[in-house]
Amino acid sequence: MSAASRGLLSRLRSLSILSRANPTVHFRNFSAEFLSSYESDADGPSTIIEATPRVMRPTSKRTGAIAVKCGMTALWDKWGERVPISILWLDDNIITQVKTIEKEGITALQIGAGQKKVKHLTKPEMGHFRAQGVPLKRKLREFPVTEDALLPVGTLITVRHFVPGQYVDVTGITRGKGFQGGMKRHGFSGMPASHGASLSHRSIGSTGQRDAPGKVFKGKKMPGRMGGKQCTVKNVWVYKIDPARNLMWVRGQVPGAEGNFVFIKDAVYKKPDISLLPFPTYFAPPDEETSELEPLVADLGETDPFMAAD
Template sequence: MLALNRGLVSRLQLFAVDSPSPLRFLRGFSSDVETTTTTASRIIVPKPGVMTPESKRTGIIAVKCGMTALWDKWGARIPISVLWVDDNIVSQVKTPEKEGICALQIGCGQKKEKHLTKPEVGHFRAHDVPLKRKLREFPVTEDALIPVGTSLNVRHFVPGQYVDIAGITKGKGFQGGMKRHNFAGGPASHGASKSHRKLGSTGQRDAPGRVFKNRKMPGRMGGVQRTVKNVWIYKIDPARNLMWVKGQVPGATGNFVFITDAVYEKPDISILPFPTYFVPEDEDIDNMKPLVADLGDVDPFMITD
């Protein structure tokens, strides 16, 4: 780059005296000014750490396998959802130096290259990770960052803790007010003629003469993201990467769900693996027995499977 004359450079120096960084006005204008730029590269080491109350771990992606049931000691049926953690891996790390945030992108499943777009294939090739079927970004704290390529399994969570599970609910198409919003409907006998399931009045007369926004009316039902909070983990199976949770989770069988630590029923940080569970070299995962939550002296469940 051509150097400017000394008069202009001196004026710029006088103008930038009171600025926090006087040389930032001269970068690129003069070859006589020496500028040094140091880019600090973050080195992330995959090793266990110490979790603090302010720490936030990443979540994982699972596939909803279906429903089963347990019976308590009184004979009541308790629904249990089965989730499969299908080959989760860290596909991208976002740091404050580059992206301005702390987050981890997690990939789940497998997919062929012919079924992906060229930008998607380029993204996986740039980070040198296998092609994944589903991607999800989870915000984390700086002490919970994990390097690219780290594998996440079902032991990221522990039995007995509470988690939040998000997913896309089942789509039910166009539905009326009674099914969509649980309206009571009209009279079932006297005074009703072919209007038993009608919506009823939705507006006014000439003042204001319109229907207000967000009025509950018939329309498309389902097919939106919902989060079920405070779901209790009953059992995990490290050999098959399966997880049993108490209750229902959003979505149909085969859909992806996103599992994170519970926000309200916070788990005990002393029992959680941080930033995730790193499998020891001498551990035989294929022969590990399922881990069941501690239910106390009397087991209220009588498991059937």
């Protein structure tokens, strides 16, 4: 060990010994700005989060929501083509935890959805909900947000958080299909169905080469487990929302089976108009009766959004 290393270790040991007797000794070489910031961090986060509407900037990032896939229906466009529509239910979404730069080093919001009994929760989960002072939730999800989009714990996230006509990204776990062959899993055409092909009609064919390289390359499309993985469907168009029942109708399919949880957030590629979005979320007026609200439908405009792509 070099002399510089031994000197550094002895210096650290002396600082640790002195700090036990006087906790402020090891701060004597630091600036006043550092000491003031340390004292403010020790007292708690200095950021005051209020549930008030704000102005959304182009760099702002809102929180997402957790929904339950209820089922599918269909609409018909002006050409008579059937267009699938997925129905999503935002089941009692609330903010269960706020993560800030001062405490966790990031800005994020944890959303809880659904309800769960005490007997179905573990002790760490019970401690988490008890520390935050929120009801017991069935599903939790963390959404990264910008600092201006933070909301206090207990804030309700309703379906009015989204606007009909905007695009969203939906993430979920796809349906598990078990072990499948190459034709179903990767869309292979299969082998000839006549002229001498025996018991190999759905075979994938050759998987490698001859003596060089003498192996099957990694990543070769072969039979295997299909489905049961996380998938994100991007640019899903919001057709209608029902504030009275917290339902949302979106065009197309979303991953997962009926009853599964999916996670919705503003689209990354087809960004919505920030002037139309409620930021950081929708705050209902005190005299608003949710049960009397009518469904909101997107403006179809001159171009039919249900037209099948060419």
